[in-house]
Amino acid sequence: MGLLERFEDSLDRMVNGAFARAFKAEVQPVEIASALQREVSDRAAVIDRDRTVIPNVFHVELSEHDYKRLAVFKDALQTELATLVRDYGAEQRYTLLGPVQVTLAQDDELETGIFRVRSEARAEVSSQPHGRPGVPGSATVDARQPRLEVGGVAYPLVRAVTRLGRGSDTDIRVEDPGASRNHCEIVLGQPVLVRDLNSTNGTFVNGQRISQVEIADGTVVMIGSTQLVYRSG
Secondary structure: OOHHHHHHHHHHHHHOOHHHHHOOOOOOHHHHHHHHHHHHHHHOEEEEOOEEEEOOEEEEEEOHHHHHHHHHHHHHHHHHHHHHHHHHHHHHOOEEOOOOEEEEEEOOOOOOOOEEEEEEOOOEEEEOOOOOOOOOOOOOOOOOOOEEEEOOEEEEOOOOEEEEEOOOOOOEEEEOOOOOOOOEEEEOOOOEEEEEOOOOOOEEEOOEEEOEEEEOOOOEEEEOOEEEEEEOO
């Protein structure tokens, strides 16, 4: 049994055939599943001979009519679609940079039966403990604290120098194939600086490759394909 067949079978068992009765003329869940597979295949990027990176964050935009019908099963459908992507990636031996997320949303400009898929490969970013207060992305992060934001999650900058990269000894670990073990560092002071640490693929600030540069609130720092936004607090 193929992935799409298993996907349909799983949903059918979950809702006792409700999908078959409810979606005769509208967007079918299996259509979304098939579109996600195509999106994965179309956007697969060869990093080296051992790694082909695929998107892991997907936004599925639906018309008002389709969204309202699918919203009844939204949580179950999002979970099943994420499982489908993980299984397909494993089957093709693709690399995921982080957890798979599939989100259904409404777009009032779309007509019934039409949907759109947007995706991105979002690296998993984590803050090393080092005895720091607060939890990245939680309500305990002080809004006055300088920080880096990645995909809506805040990583406080509580040291004078914060090192970023793929290595386990960095302060903020970026699991991006384009990141070096010790990629760059943020130096708090007057002014605040970003300093590249002789990384292989370079550090980019607002689209320009840099060795060292001053940053301000809203500055975008790119490590590989991972976008980090500096907030001054």
